[in-house]
Amino acid sequence: MATVGASVPTLDTVREKVEAGDRLDFEDGLALLESDDLLALGELADLARRLRGGTDDVYFVQNLYLNQTNVCRVKCKFCAFARTAKQEGAYTISIAELVEDAARQHELTGFTEIHMVNGESPHVTFEWYVETVRALHAALPDVHLKLYTASEIHHMSTLSGLGYEEILRELRDAGLGSLPGGGAEIFADRVRRLVAPGKEHPDRWFEVHDIAHRLGLPTHCTMLYGHVETYEERVDHLLRLRDQQDRTGGFLAFVPLAFHPENTVFERRGWAFTSGAEDLKMMAVSRLLLDNIPNLKAYWIMMGLPLASVALHFGANDVQGTVVREEIFRAAGSTIGSEQKIDELVRHVKDAGRVPVQRDTLYRELRRWE
Numbered sequence: 001m002a003t004v005g006a007s008v009p010t011l012d013t014v015r016e017k018v019e020a021g022d023r024l025d026f027e028d029g030l031a032l033l034e035s036d037d038l039l040a041l042g043e044l045a046d047l048a049r050r051l052r053g054g055t056d057d058v059y060f061v062q063n064l065y066l067n068q069t070n071v072c073r074v075k076c077k078f079c080a081f082a083r084t085a086k087q088e089g090a091y092t093i094s095i096a097e098l099v100e101d102a103a104r105q106h107e108l109t110g111f112t113e114i115h116m117v118n119g120e121s122p123h124v125t126f127e128w129y130v131e132t133v134r135a136l137h138a139a140l141p142d143v144h145l146k147l148y149t150a151s152e153i154h155h156m157s158t159l160s161g162l163g164y165e166e167i168l169r170e171l172r173d174a175g176l177g178s179l180p181g182g183g184a185e186i187f188a189d190r191v192r193r194l195v196a197p198g199k200e201h202p203d204r205w206f207e208v209h210d211i212a213h214r215l216g217l218p219t220h221c222t223m224l225y226g227h228v229e230t231y232e233e234r235v236d237h238l239l240r241l242r243d244q245q246d247r248t249g250g251f252l253a254f255v256p257l258a259f260h261p262e263n264t265v266f267e268r269r270g271w272a273f274t275s276g277a278e279d280l281k282m283m284a285v286s287r288l289l290l291d292n293i294p295n296l297k298a299y300w301i302m303m304g305l306p307l308a309s310v311a312l313h314f315g316a317n318d319v320q321g322t323v324v325r326e327e328i329f330r331a332a333g334s335t336i337g338s339e340q341k342i343d344e345l346v347r348h349v350k351d352a353g354r355v356p357v358q359r360d361t362l363y364r365e366l367r368r369w370e
């Protein structure tokens with residue numbers, strides 16, 4: 001927090017720090033979020049990205065999204081996906097069916113990654129998760145399995161009585177490759193109590209990621225913004241992630257996720273989608289504050305490809321994936337088609353003046369379009 005008499009940072013003073021390679025602090029983050037000079041923010045974020053070694057390469061991965069169950073005990077207020085077991089539309093897909101579906105999709109598209117998150121069903125066991133990983137890995141040994149949020153790992157701990165480390169070791173040994181970044185929402189206790197009172201304390205999110213990194217499992221991190229949080233709480237969220245990355249270095253990428261209010265209680269209370277300007281600002285501030293997380297994703301399935309391609313000038317260097325299936329955001333009213341062809345991603349990246357590079361989950365290059 002600012003001390004009395006301390007000067008308030010401006011974009012110029014932030015620029016000086018960026019050019020000198022100095023770390024930005026809480027007050028800098030706040031000043032950036034409070035700035036209305038959107039283009040200056042974009043230019044500053046792009047400068048920071050380049051000074052830290054970024055090139056014109058923009059990554060994407062060919063991936064399949066799966067959701068094995070939407071049955072969930074948690075009842076987050078921002079969620080349009082979850083159901084109770086007896087509610088209409090509730091589903092839990094058997095392991096055999098899931099694997100068969102994934103194998104069929106793989107024949108069609110040749111994806112290199114499966115991204116799967118689920119509701120936290122009280123009607124499954126930890127063994128069900130381990131078996132799912134083992135069966136997917138056996139059927140598709142070359143596909144990277146990026147499965148289960150920290151919150152789901154916590155759920156498995158509750159189901160089994162095992163600690164996080166034992167759970168992560170078992171899943172890793174069964175074929176798990178990395179963790180997605182969901183379940184972070186906003187770390188501040190005040191926000192957590194308002195939007196996800198049924199969720200475990202945010203310290204548990206960090207504990208899971210900390211252990212995963214120490215076990216050699218890379219992870220991703222996110223922030224769900226645009227609901228009840230303040231700018232201070234957004235900056236606090238980013239700085240907590242930066243501290244964790246200083247400690248363990250296992251975050252591959254950060255994904256800012258704009259809140260979609262449709263079909264949630266927030267829609268009935270009049271909440272609106274974030275504006276494009278707000279999304280671009282958040283992208284720029286994320287790049288500027290997260291000086292130790294190499295990749296920043298403009299998640300096109302939420303923001304749309306046109307805005308995602310503009311975000312490449314606001315610090316982003318990744319547009320995520322081809323996304324064969326995605327249900328969580330569709331349930332919340334995202335109308336963007338989820339079977340974008342690679343050539344459409346390539347066109348948008350090229351039109352932004354950048355070089356499209358298809359990567360695997362660990363950011364190894366598979367193909368580039370010069």
Ligand code: SF4
Binds near residue numbers: 074076081082119120
């Ligand atoms: S966000 Fe995840 S944990 Fe929360 S209600 Fe939805 S499915 Fe459950």
